[in-house]
Amino acid sequence: MESLITRPKGPRLVGNKLNAIKCNTCGHIRYPPRTYCNKCQGTDISSILIGPKGVVATYSTTYKKKPSDKQRIFGVVQLFTEDGKDSFILSGTFDTENFDDVKIGKKIELLPNDKYNMFKILED
Numbered sequence: 001m002e003s004l005i006t007r008p009k010g011p012r013l014v015g016n017k018l019n020a021i022k023c024n025t026c027g028h029i030r031y032p033p034r035t036y037c038n039k040c041q042g043t044d045i046s047s048i049l050i051g052p053k054g055v056v057a058t059y060s061t062t063y064k065k066k067p068s069d070k071q072r073i074f075g076v077v078q079l080f081t082e083d084g085k086d087s088f089i090l091s092g093t094f095d096t097e098n099f100d101d102v103k104i105g106k107k108i109e110l111l112p113n114d115k116y117n118m119f120k121i122l123e124d
């Protein structure tokens, strides 16, 4: 188990951006943030905000037992920093019940949500 000492205090999101860290030695991005890099073990880190814009990498849906059940569509997206130089892969749920709304490569936006990673599908 990871020590609590390695968890920096701070919000999960800043607005609708991920509050992550970037290693100044190897460039690895870590989210949720910790006080060291999990690639090179370095402690020379900077905070970095990622998102809210990204693209759909993959997606799937839940099985509906009853027709009245809510269709939940979830998947993995690639979120970019504002300058587009860095990105991060994140899983979450799309804010639609229509499976046809989601396509690989489609643009999304991370929604500000305290508990879950929610993605809004953007029109082309």
Ligand SMILES: [Zn+2]
Pocket (backbone or CB within 6 Å): 023, 024, 025, 026, 027, 028, 037, 038, 039, 040, 041, 042
């Ligand atoms: Zn590193």
